[in-house]
Amino acid sequence: MKREAVATGRTVEDAIRAACEQLGAERDRIQVEVLQLPSKRLLGLLGASEAKVRATIELTVEERAKNYLAGILDRMNIQQYVLDGKVDGSDIDLEIRGENLGLVIGHRGETLDALQYLTSLAANRGEESFKRISLDTGDYRKKREKTLFALAKRLAIGAVKTRRTTTLEPMNPYERRIIHTAVQEVNGAASWSVGAEPNRRVVIGVEKQRKHTS
Known part of the structure; x- marks a missing residue:
């Protein structure tokens, strides 16, 4: 899965930096397409234009899992939480940290199990090798x-x-x-x-x- 961002800046490098900030990624992880080069004002008659770039990043399985899970938690109206991830080979452990997360756990952990299952399906879609995703909160498991x-x-x-x-x-x-x-x-x-x-x-x-x- 890929994410992209379109950004502008006074120079191409400024636009790239802005795109990196939007994607939350380092420069070496993104692919850049220059959509527009900057131009200067000519004889005071024409306005200057900024540089514009399209930046694309290939998300890791961990990032896809976090994005998917965050979307569900937001729709569940879970607030003030933090998602931590730890990768060990083909295993990805995700931890939801925050207060009042009983709704995430559910009756005997049924909601937590369902979230883990759905997140695993979404994050591994299209991948050749399957990554095992484990989800926990407050050391419940x-x-x-x-x-x-x-x-x-x-x-x-x-x-x-x-x-x-x-x-x-x-x-x-x-x-x-x-x-x-x-x-x-x-x-x-x-x-x-x-x-x-x-x-x-x-x-x-x-x-x-x-x-x-x-």
Whole structure:
């Protein structure tokens, strides 16, 4: 995806600098087309004209993700936020920082998951190699992971003691993996998934119950 800006200035270089400011980019990242050269006033009769350029920049996947996400947040009337990004190979981690961002998280992180999914689709459109985009705010995902891990271990220990199964609320694939990982740390406990998306759930019990169920 490309962005472009048309700018004017007393000289071509002034116009280029103005275009760079509009795009928020350094000079070496943009391609420039000179639309009009500056002209001087002749004999006091004709007015001088400024230089005009068209500058184009190819956005990175991270920039496209930020632009798309910012557009959604603005339409959600989210105010006074900052978008931070960190790139590590094919992984892009985006963090929304600000106050009162509960609306961004939604019920059990459902809105945050939806924003992450849509942003990933928009940012990767037309790209040959897919970049994994992770979206978080206020360390919600880390806190959620810690809570789910502790819950799963507690239920797994209880399942071994009582031989009873527990069916959890519907979860996305990422959260289900957290549950399965935690249960594996409890000897004798087992976990498996039932149902279809988006209502797929994890059941925690013991190994014999898992085999019987499946």
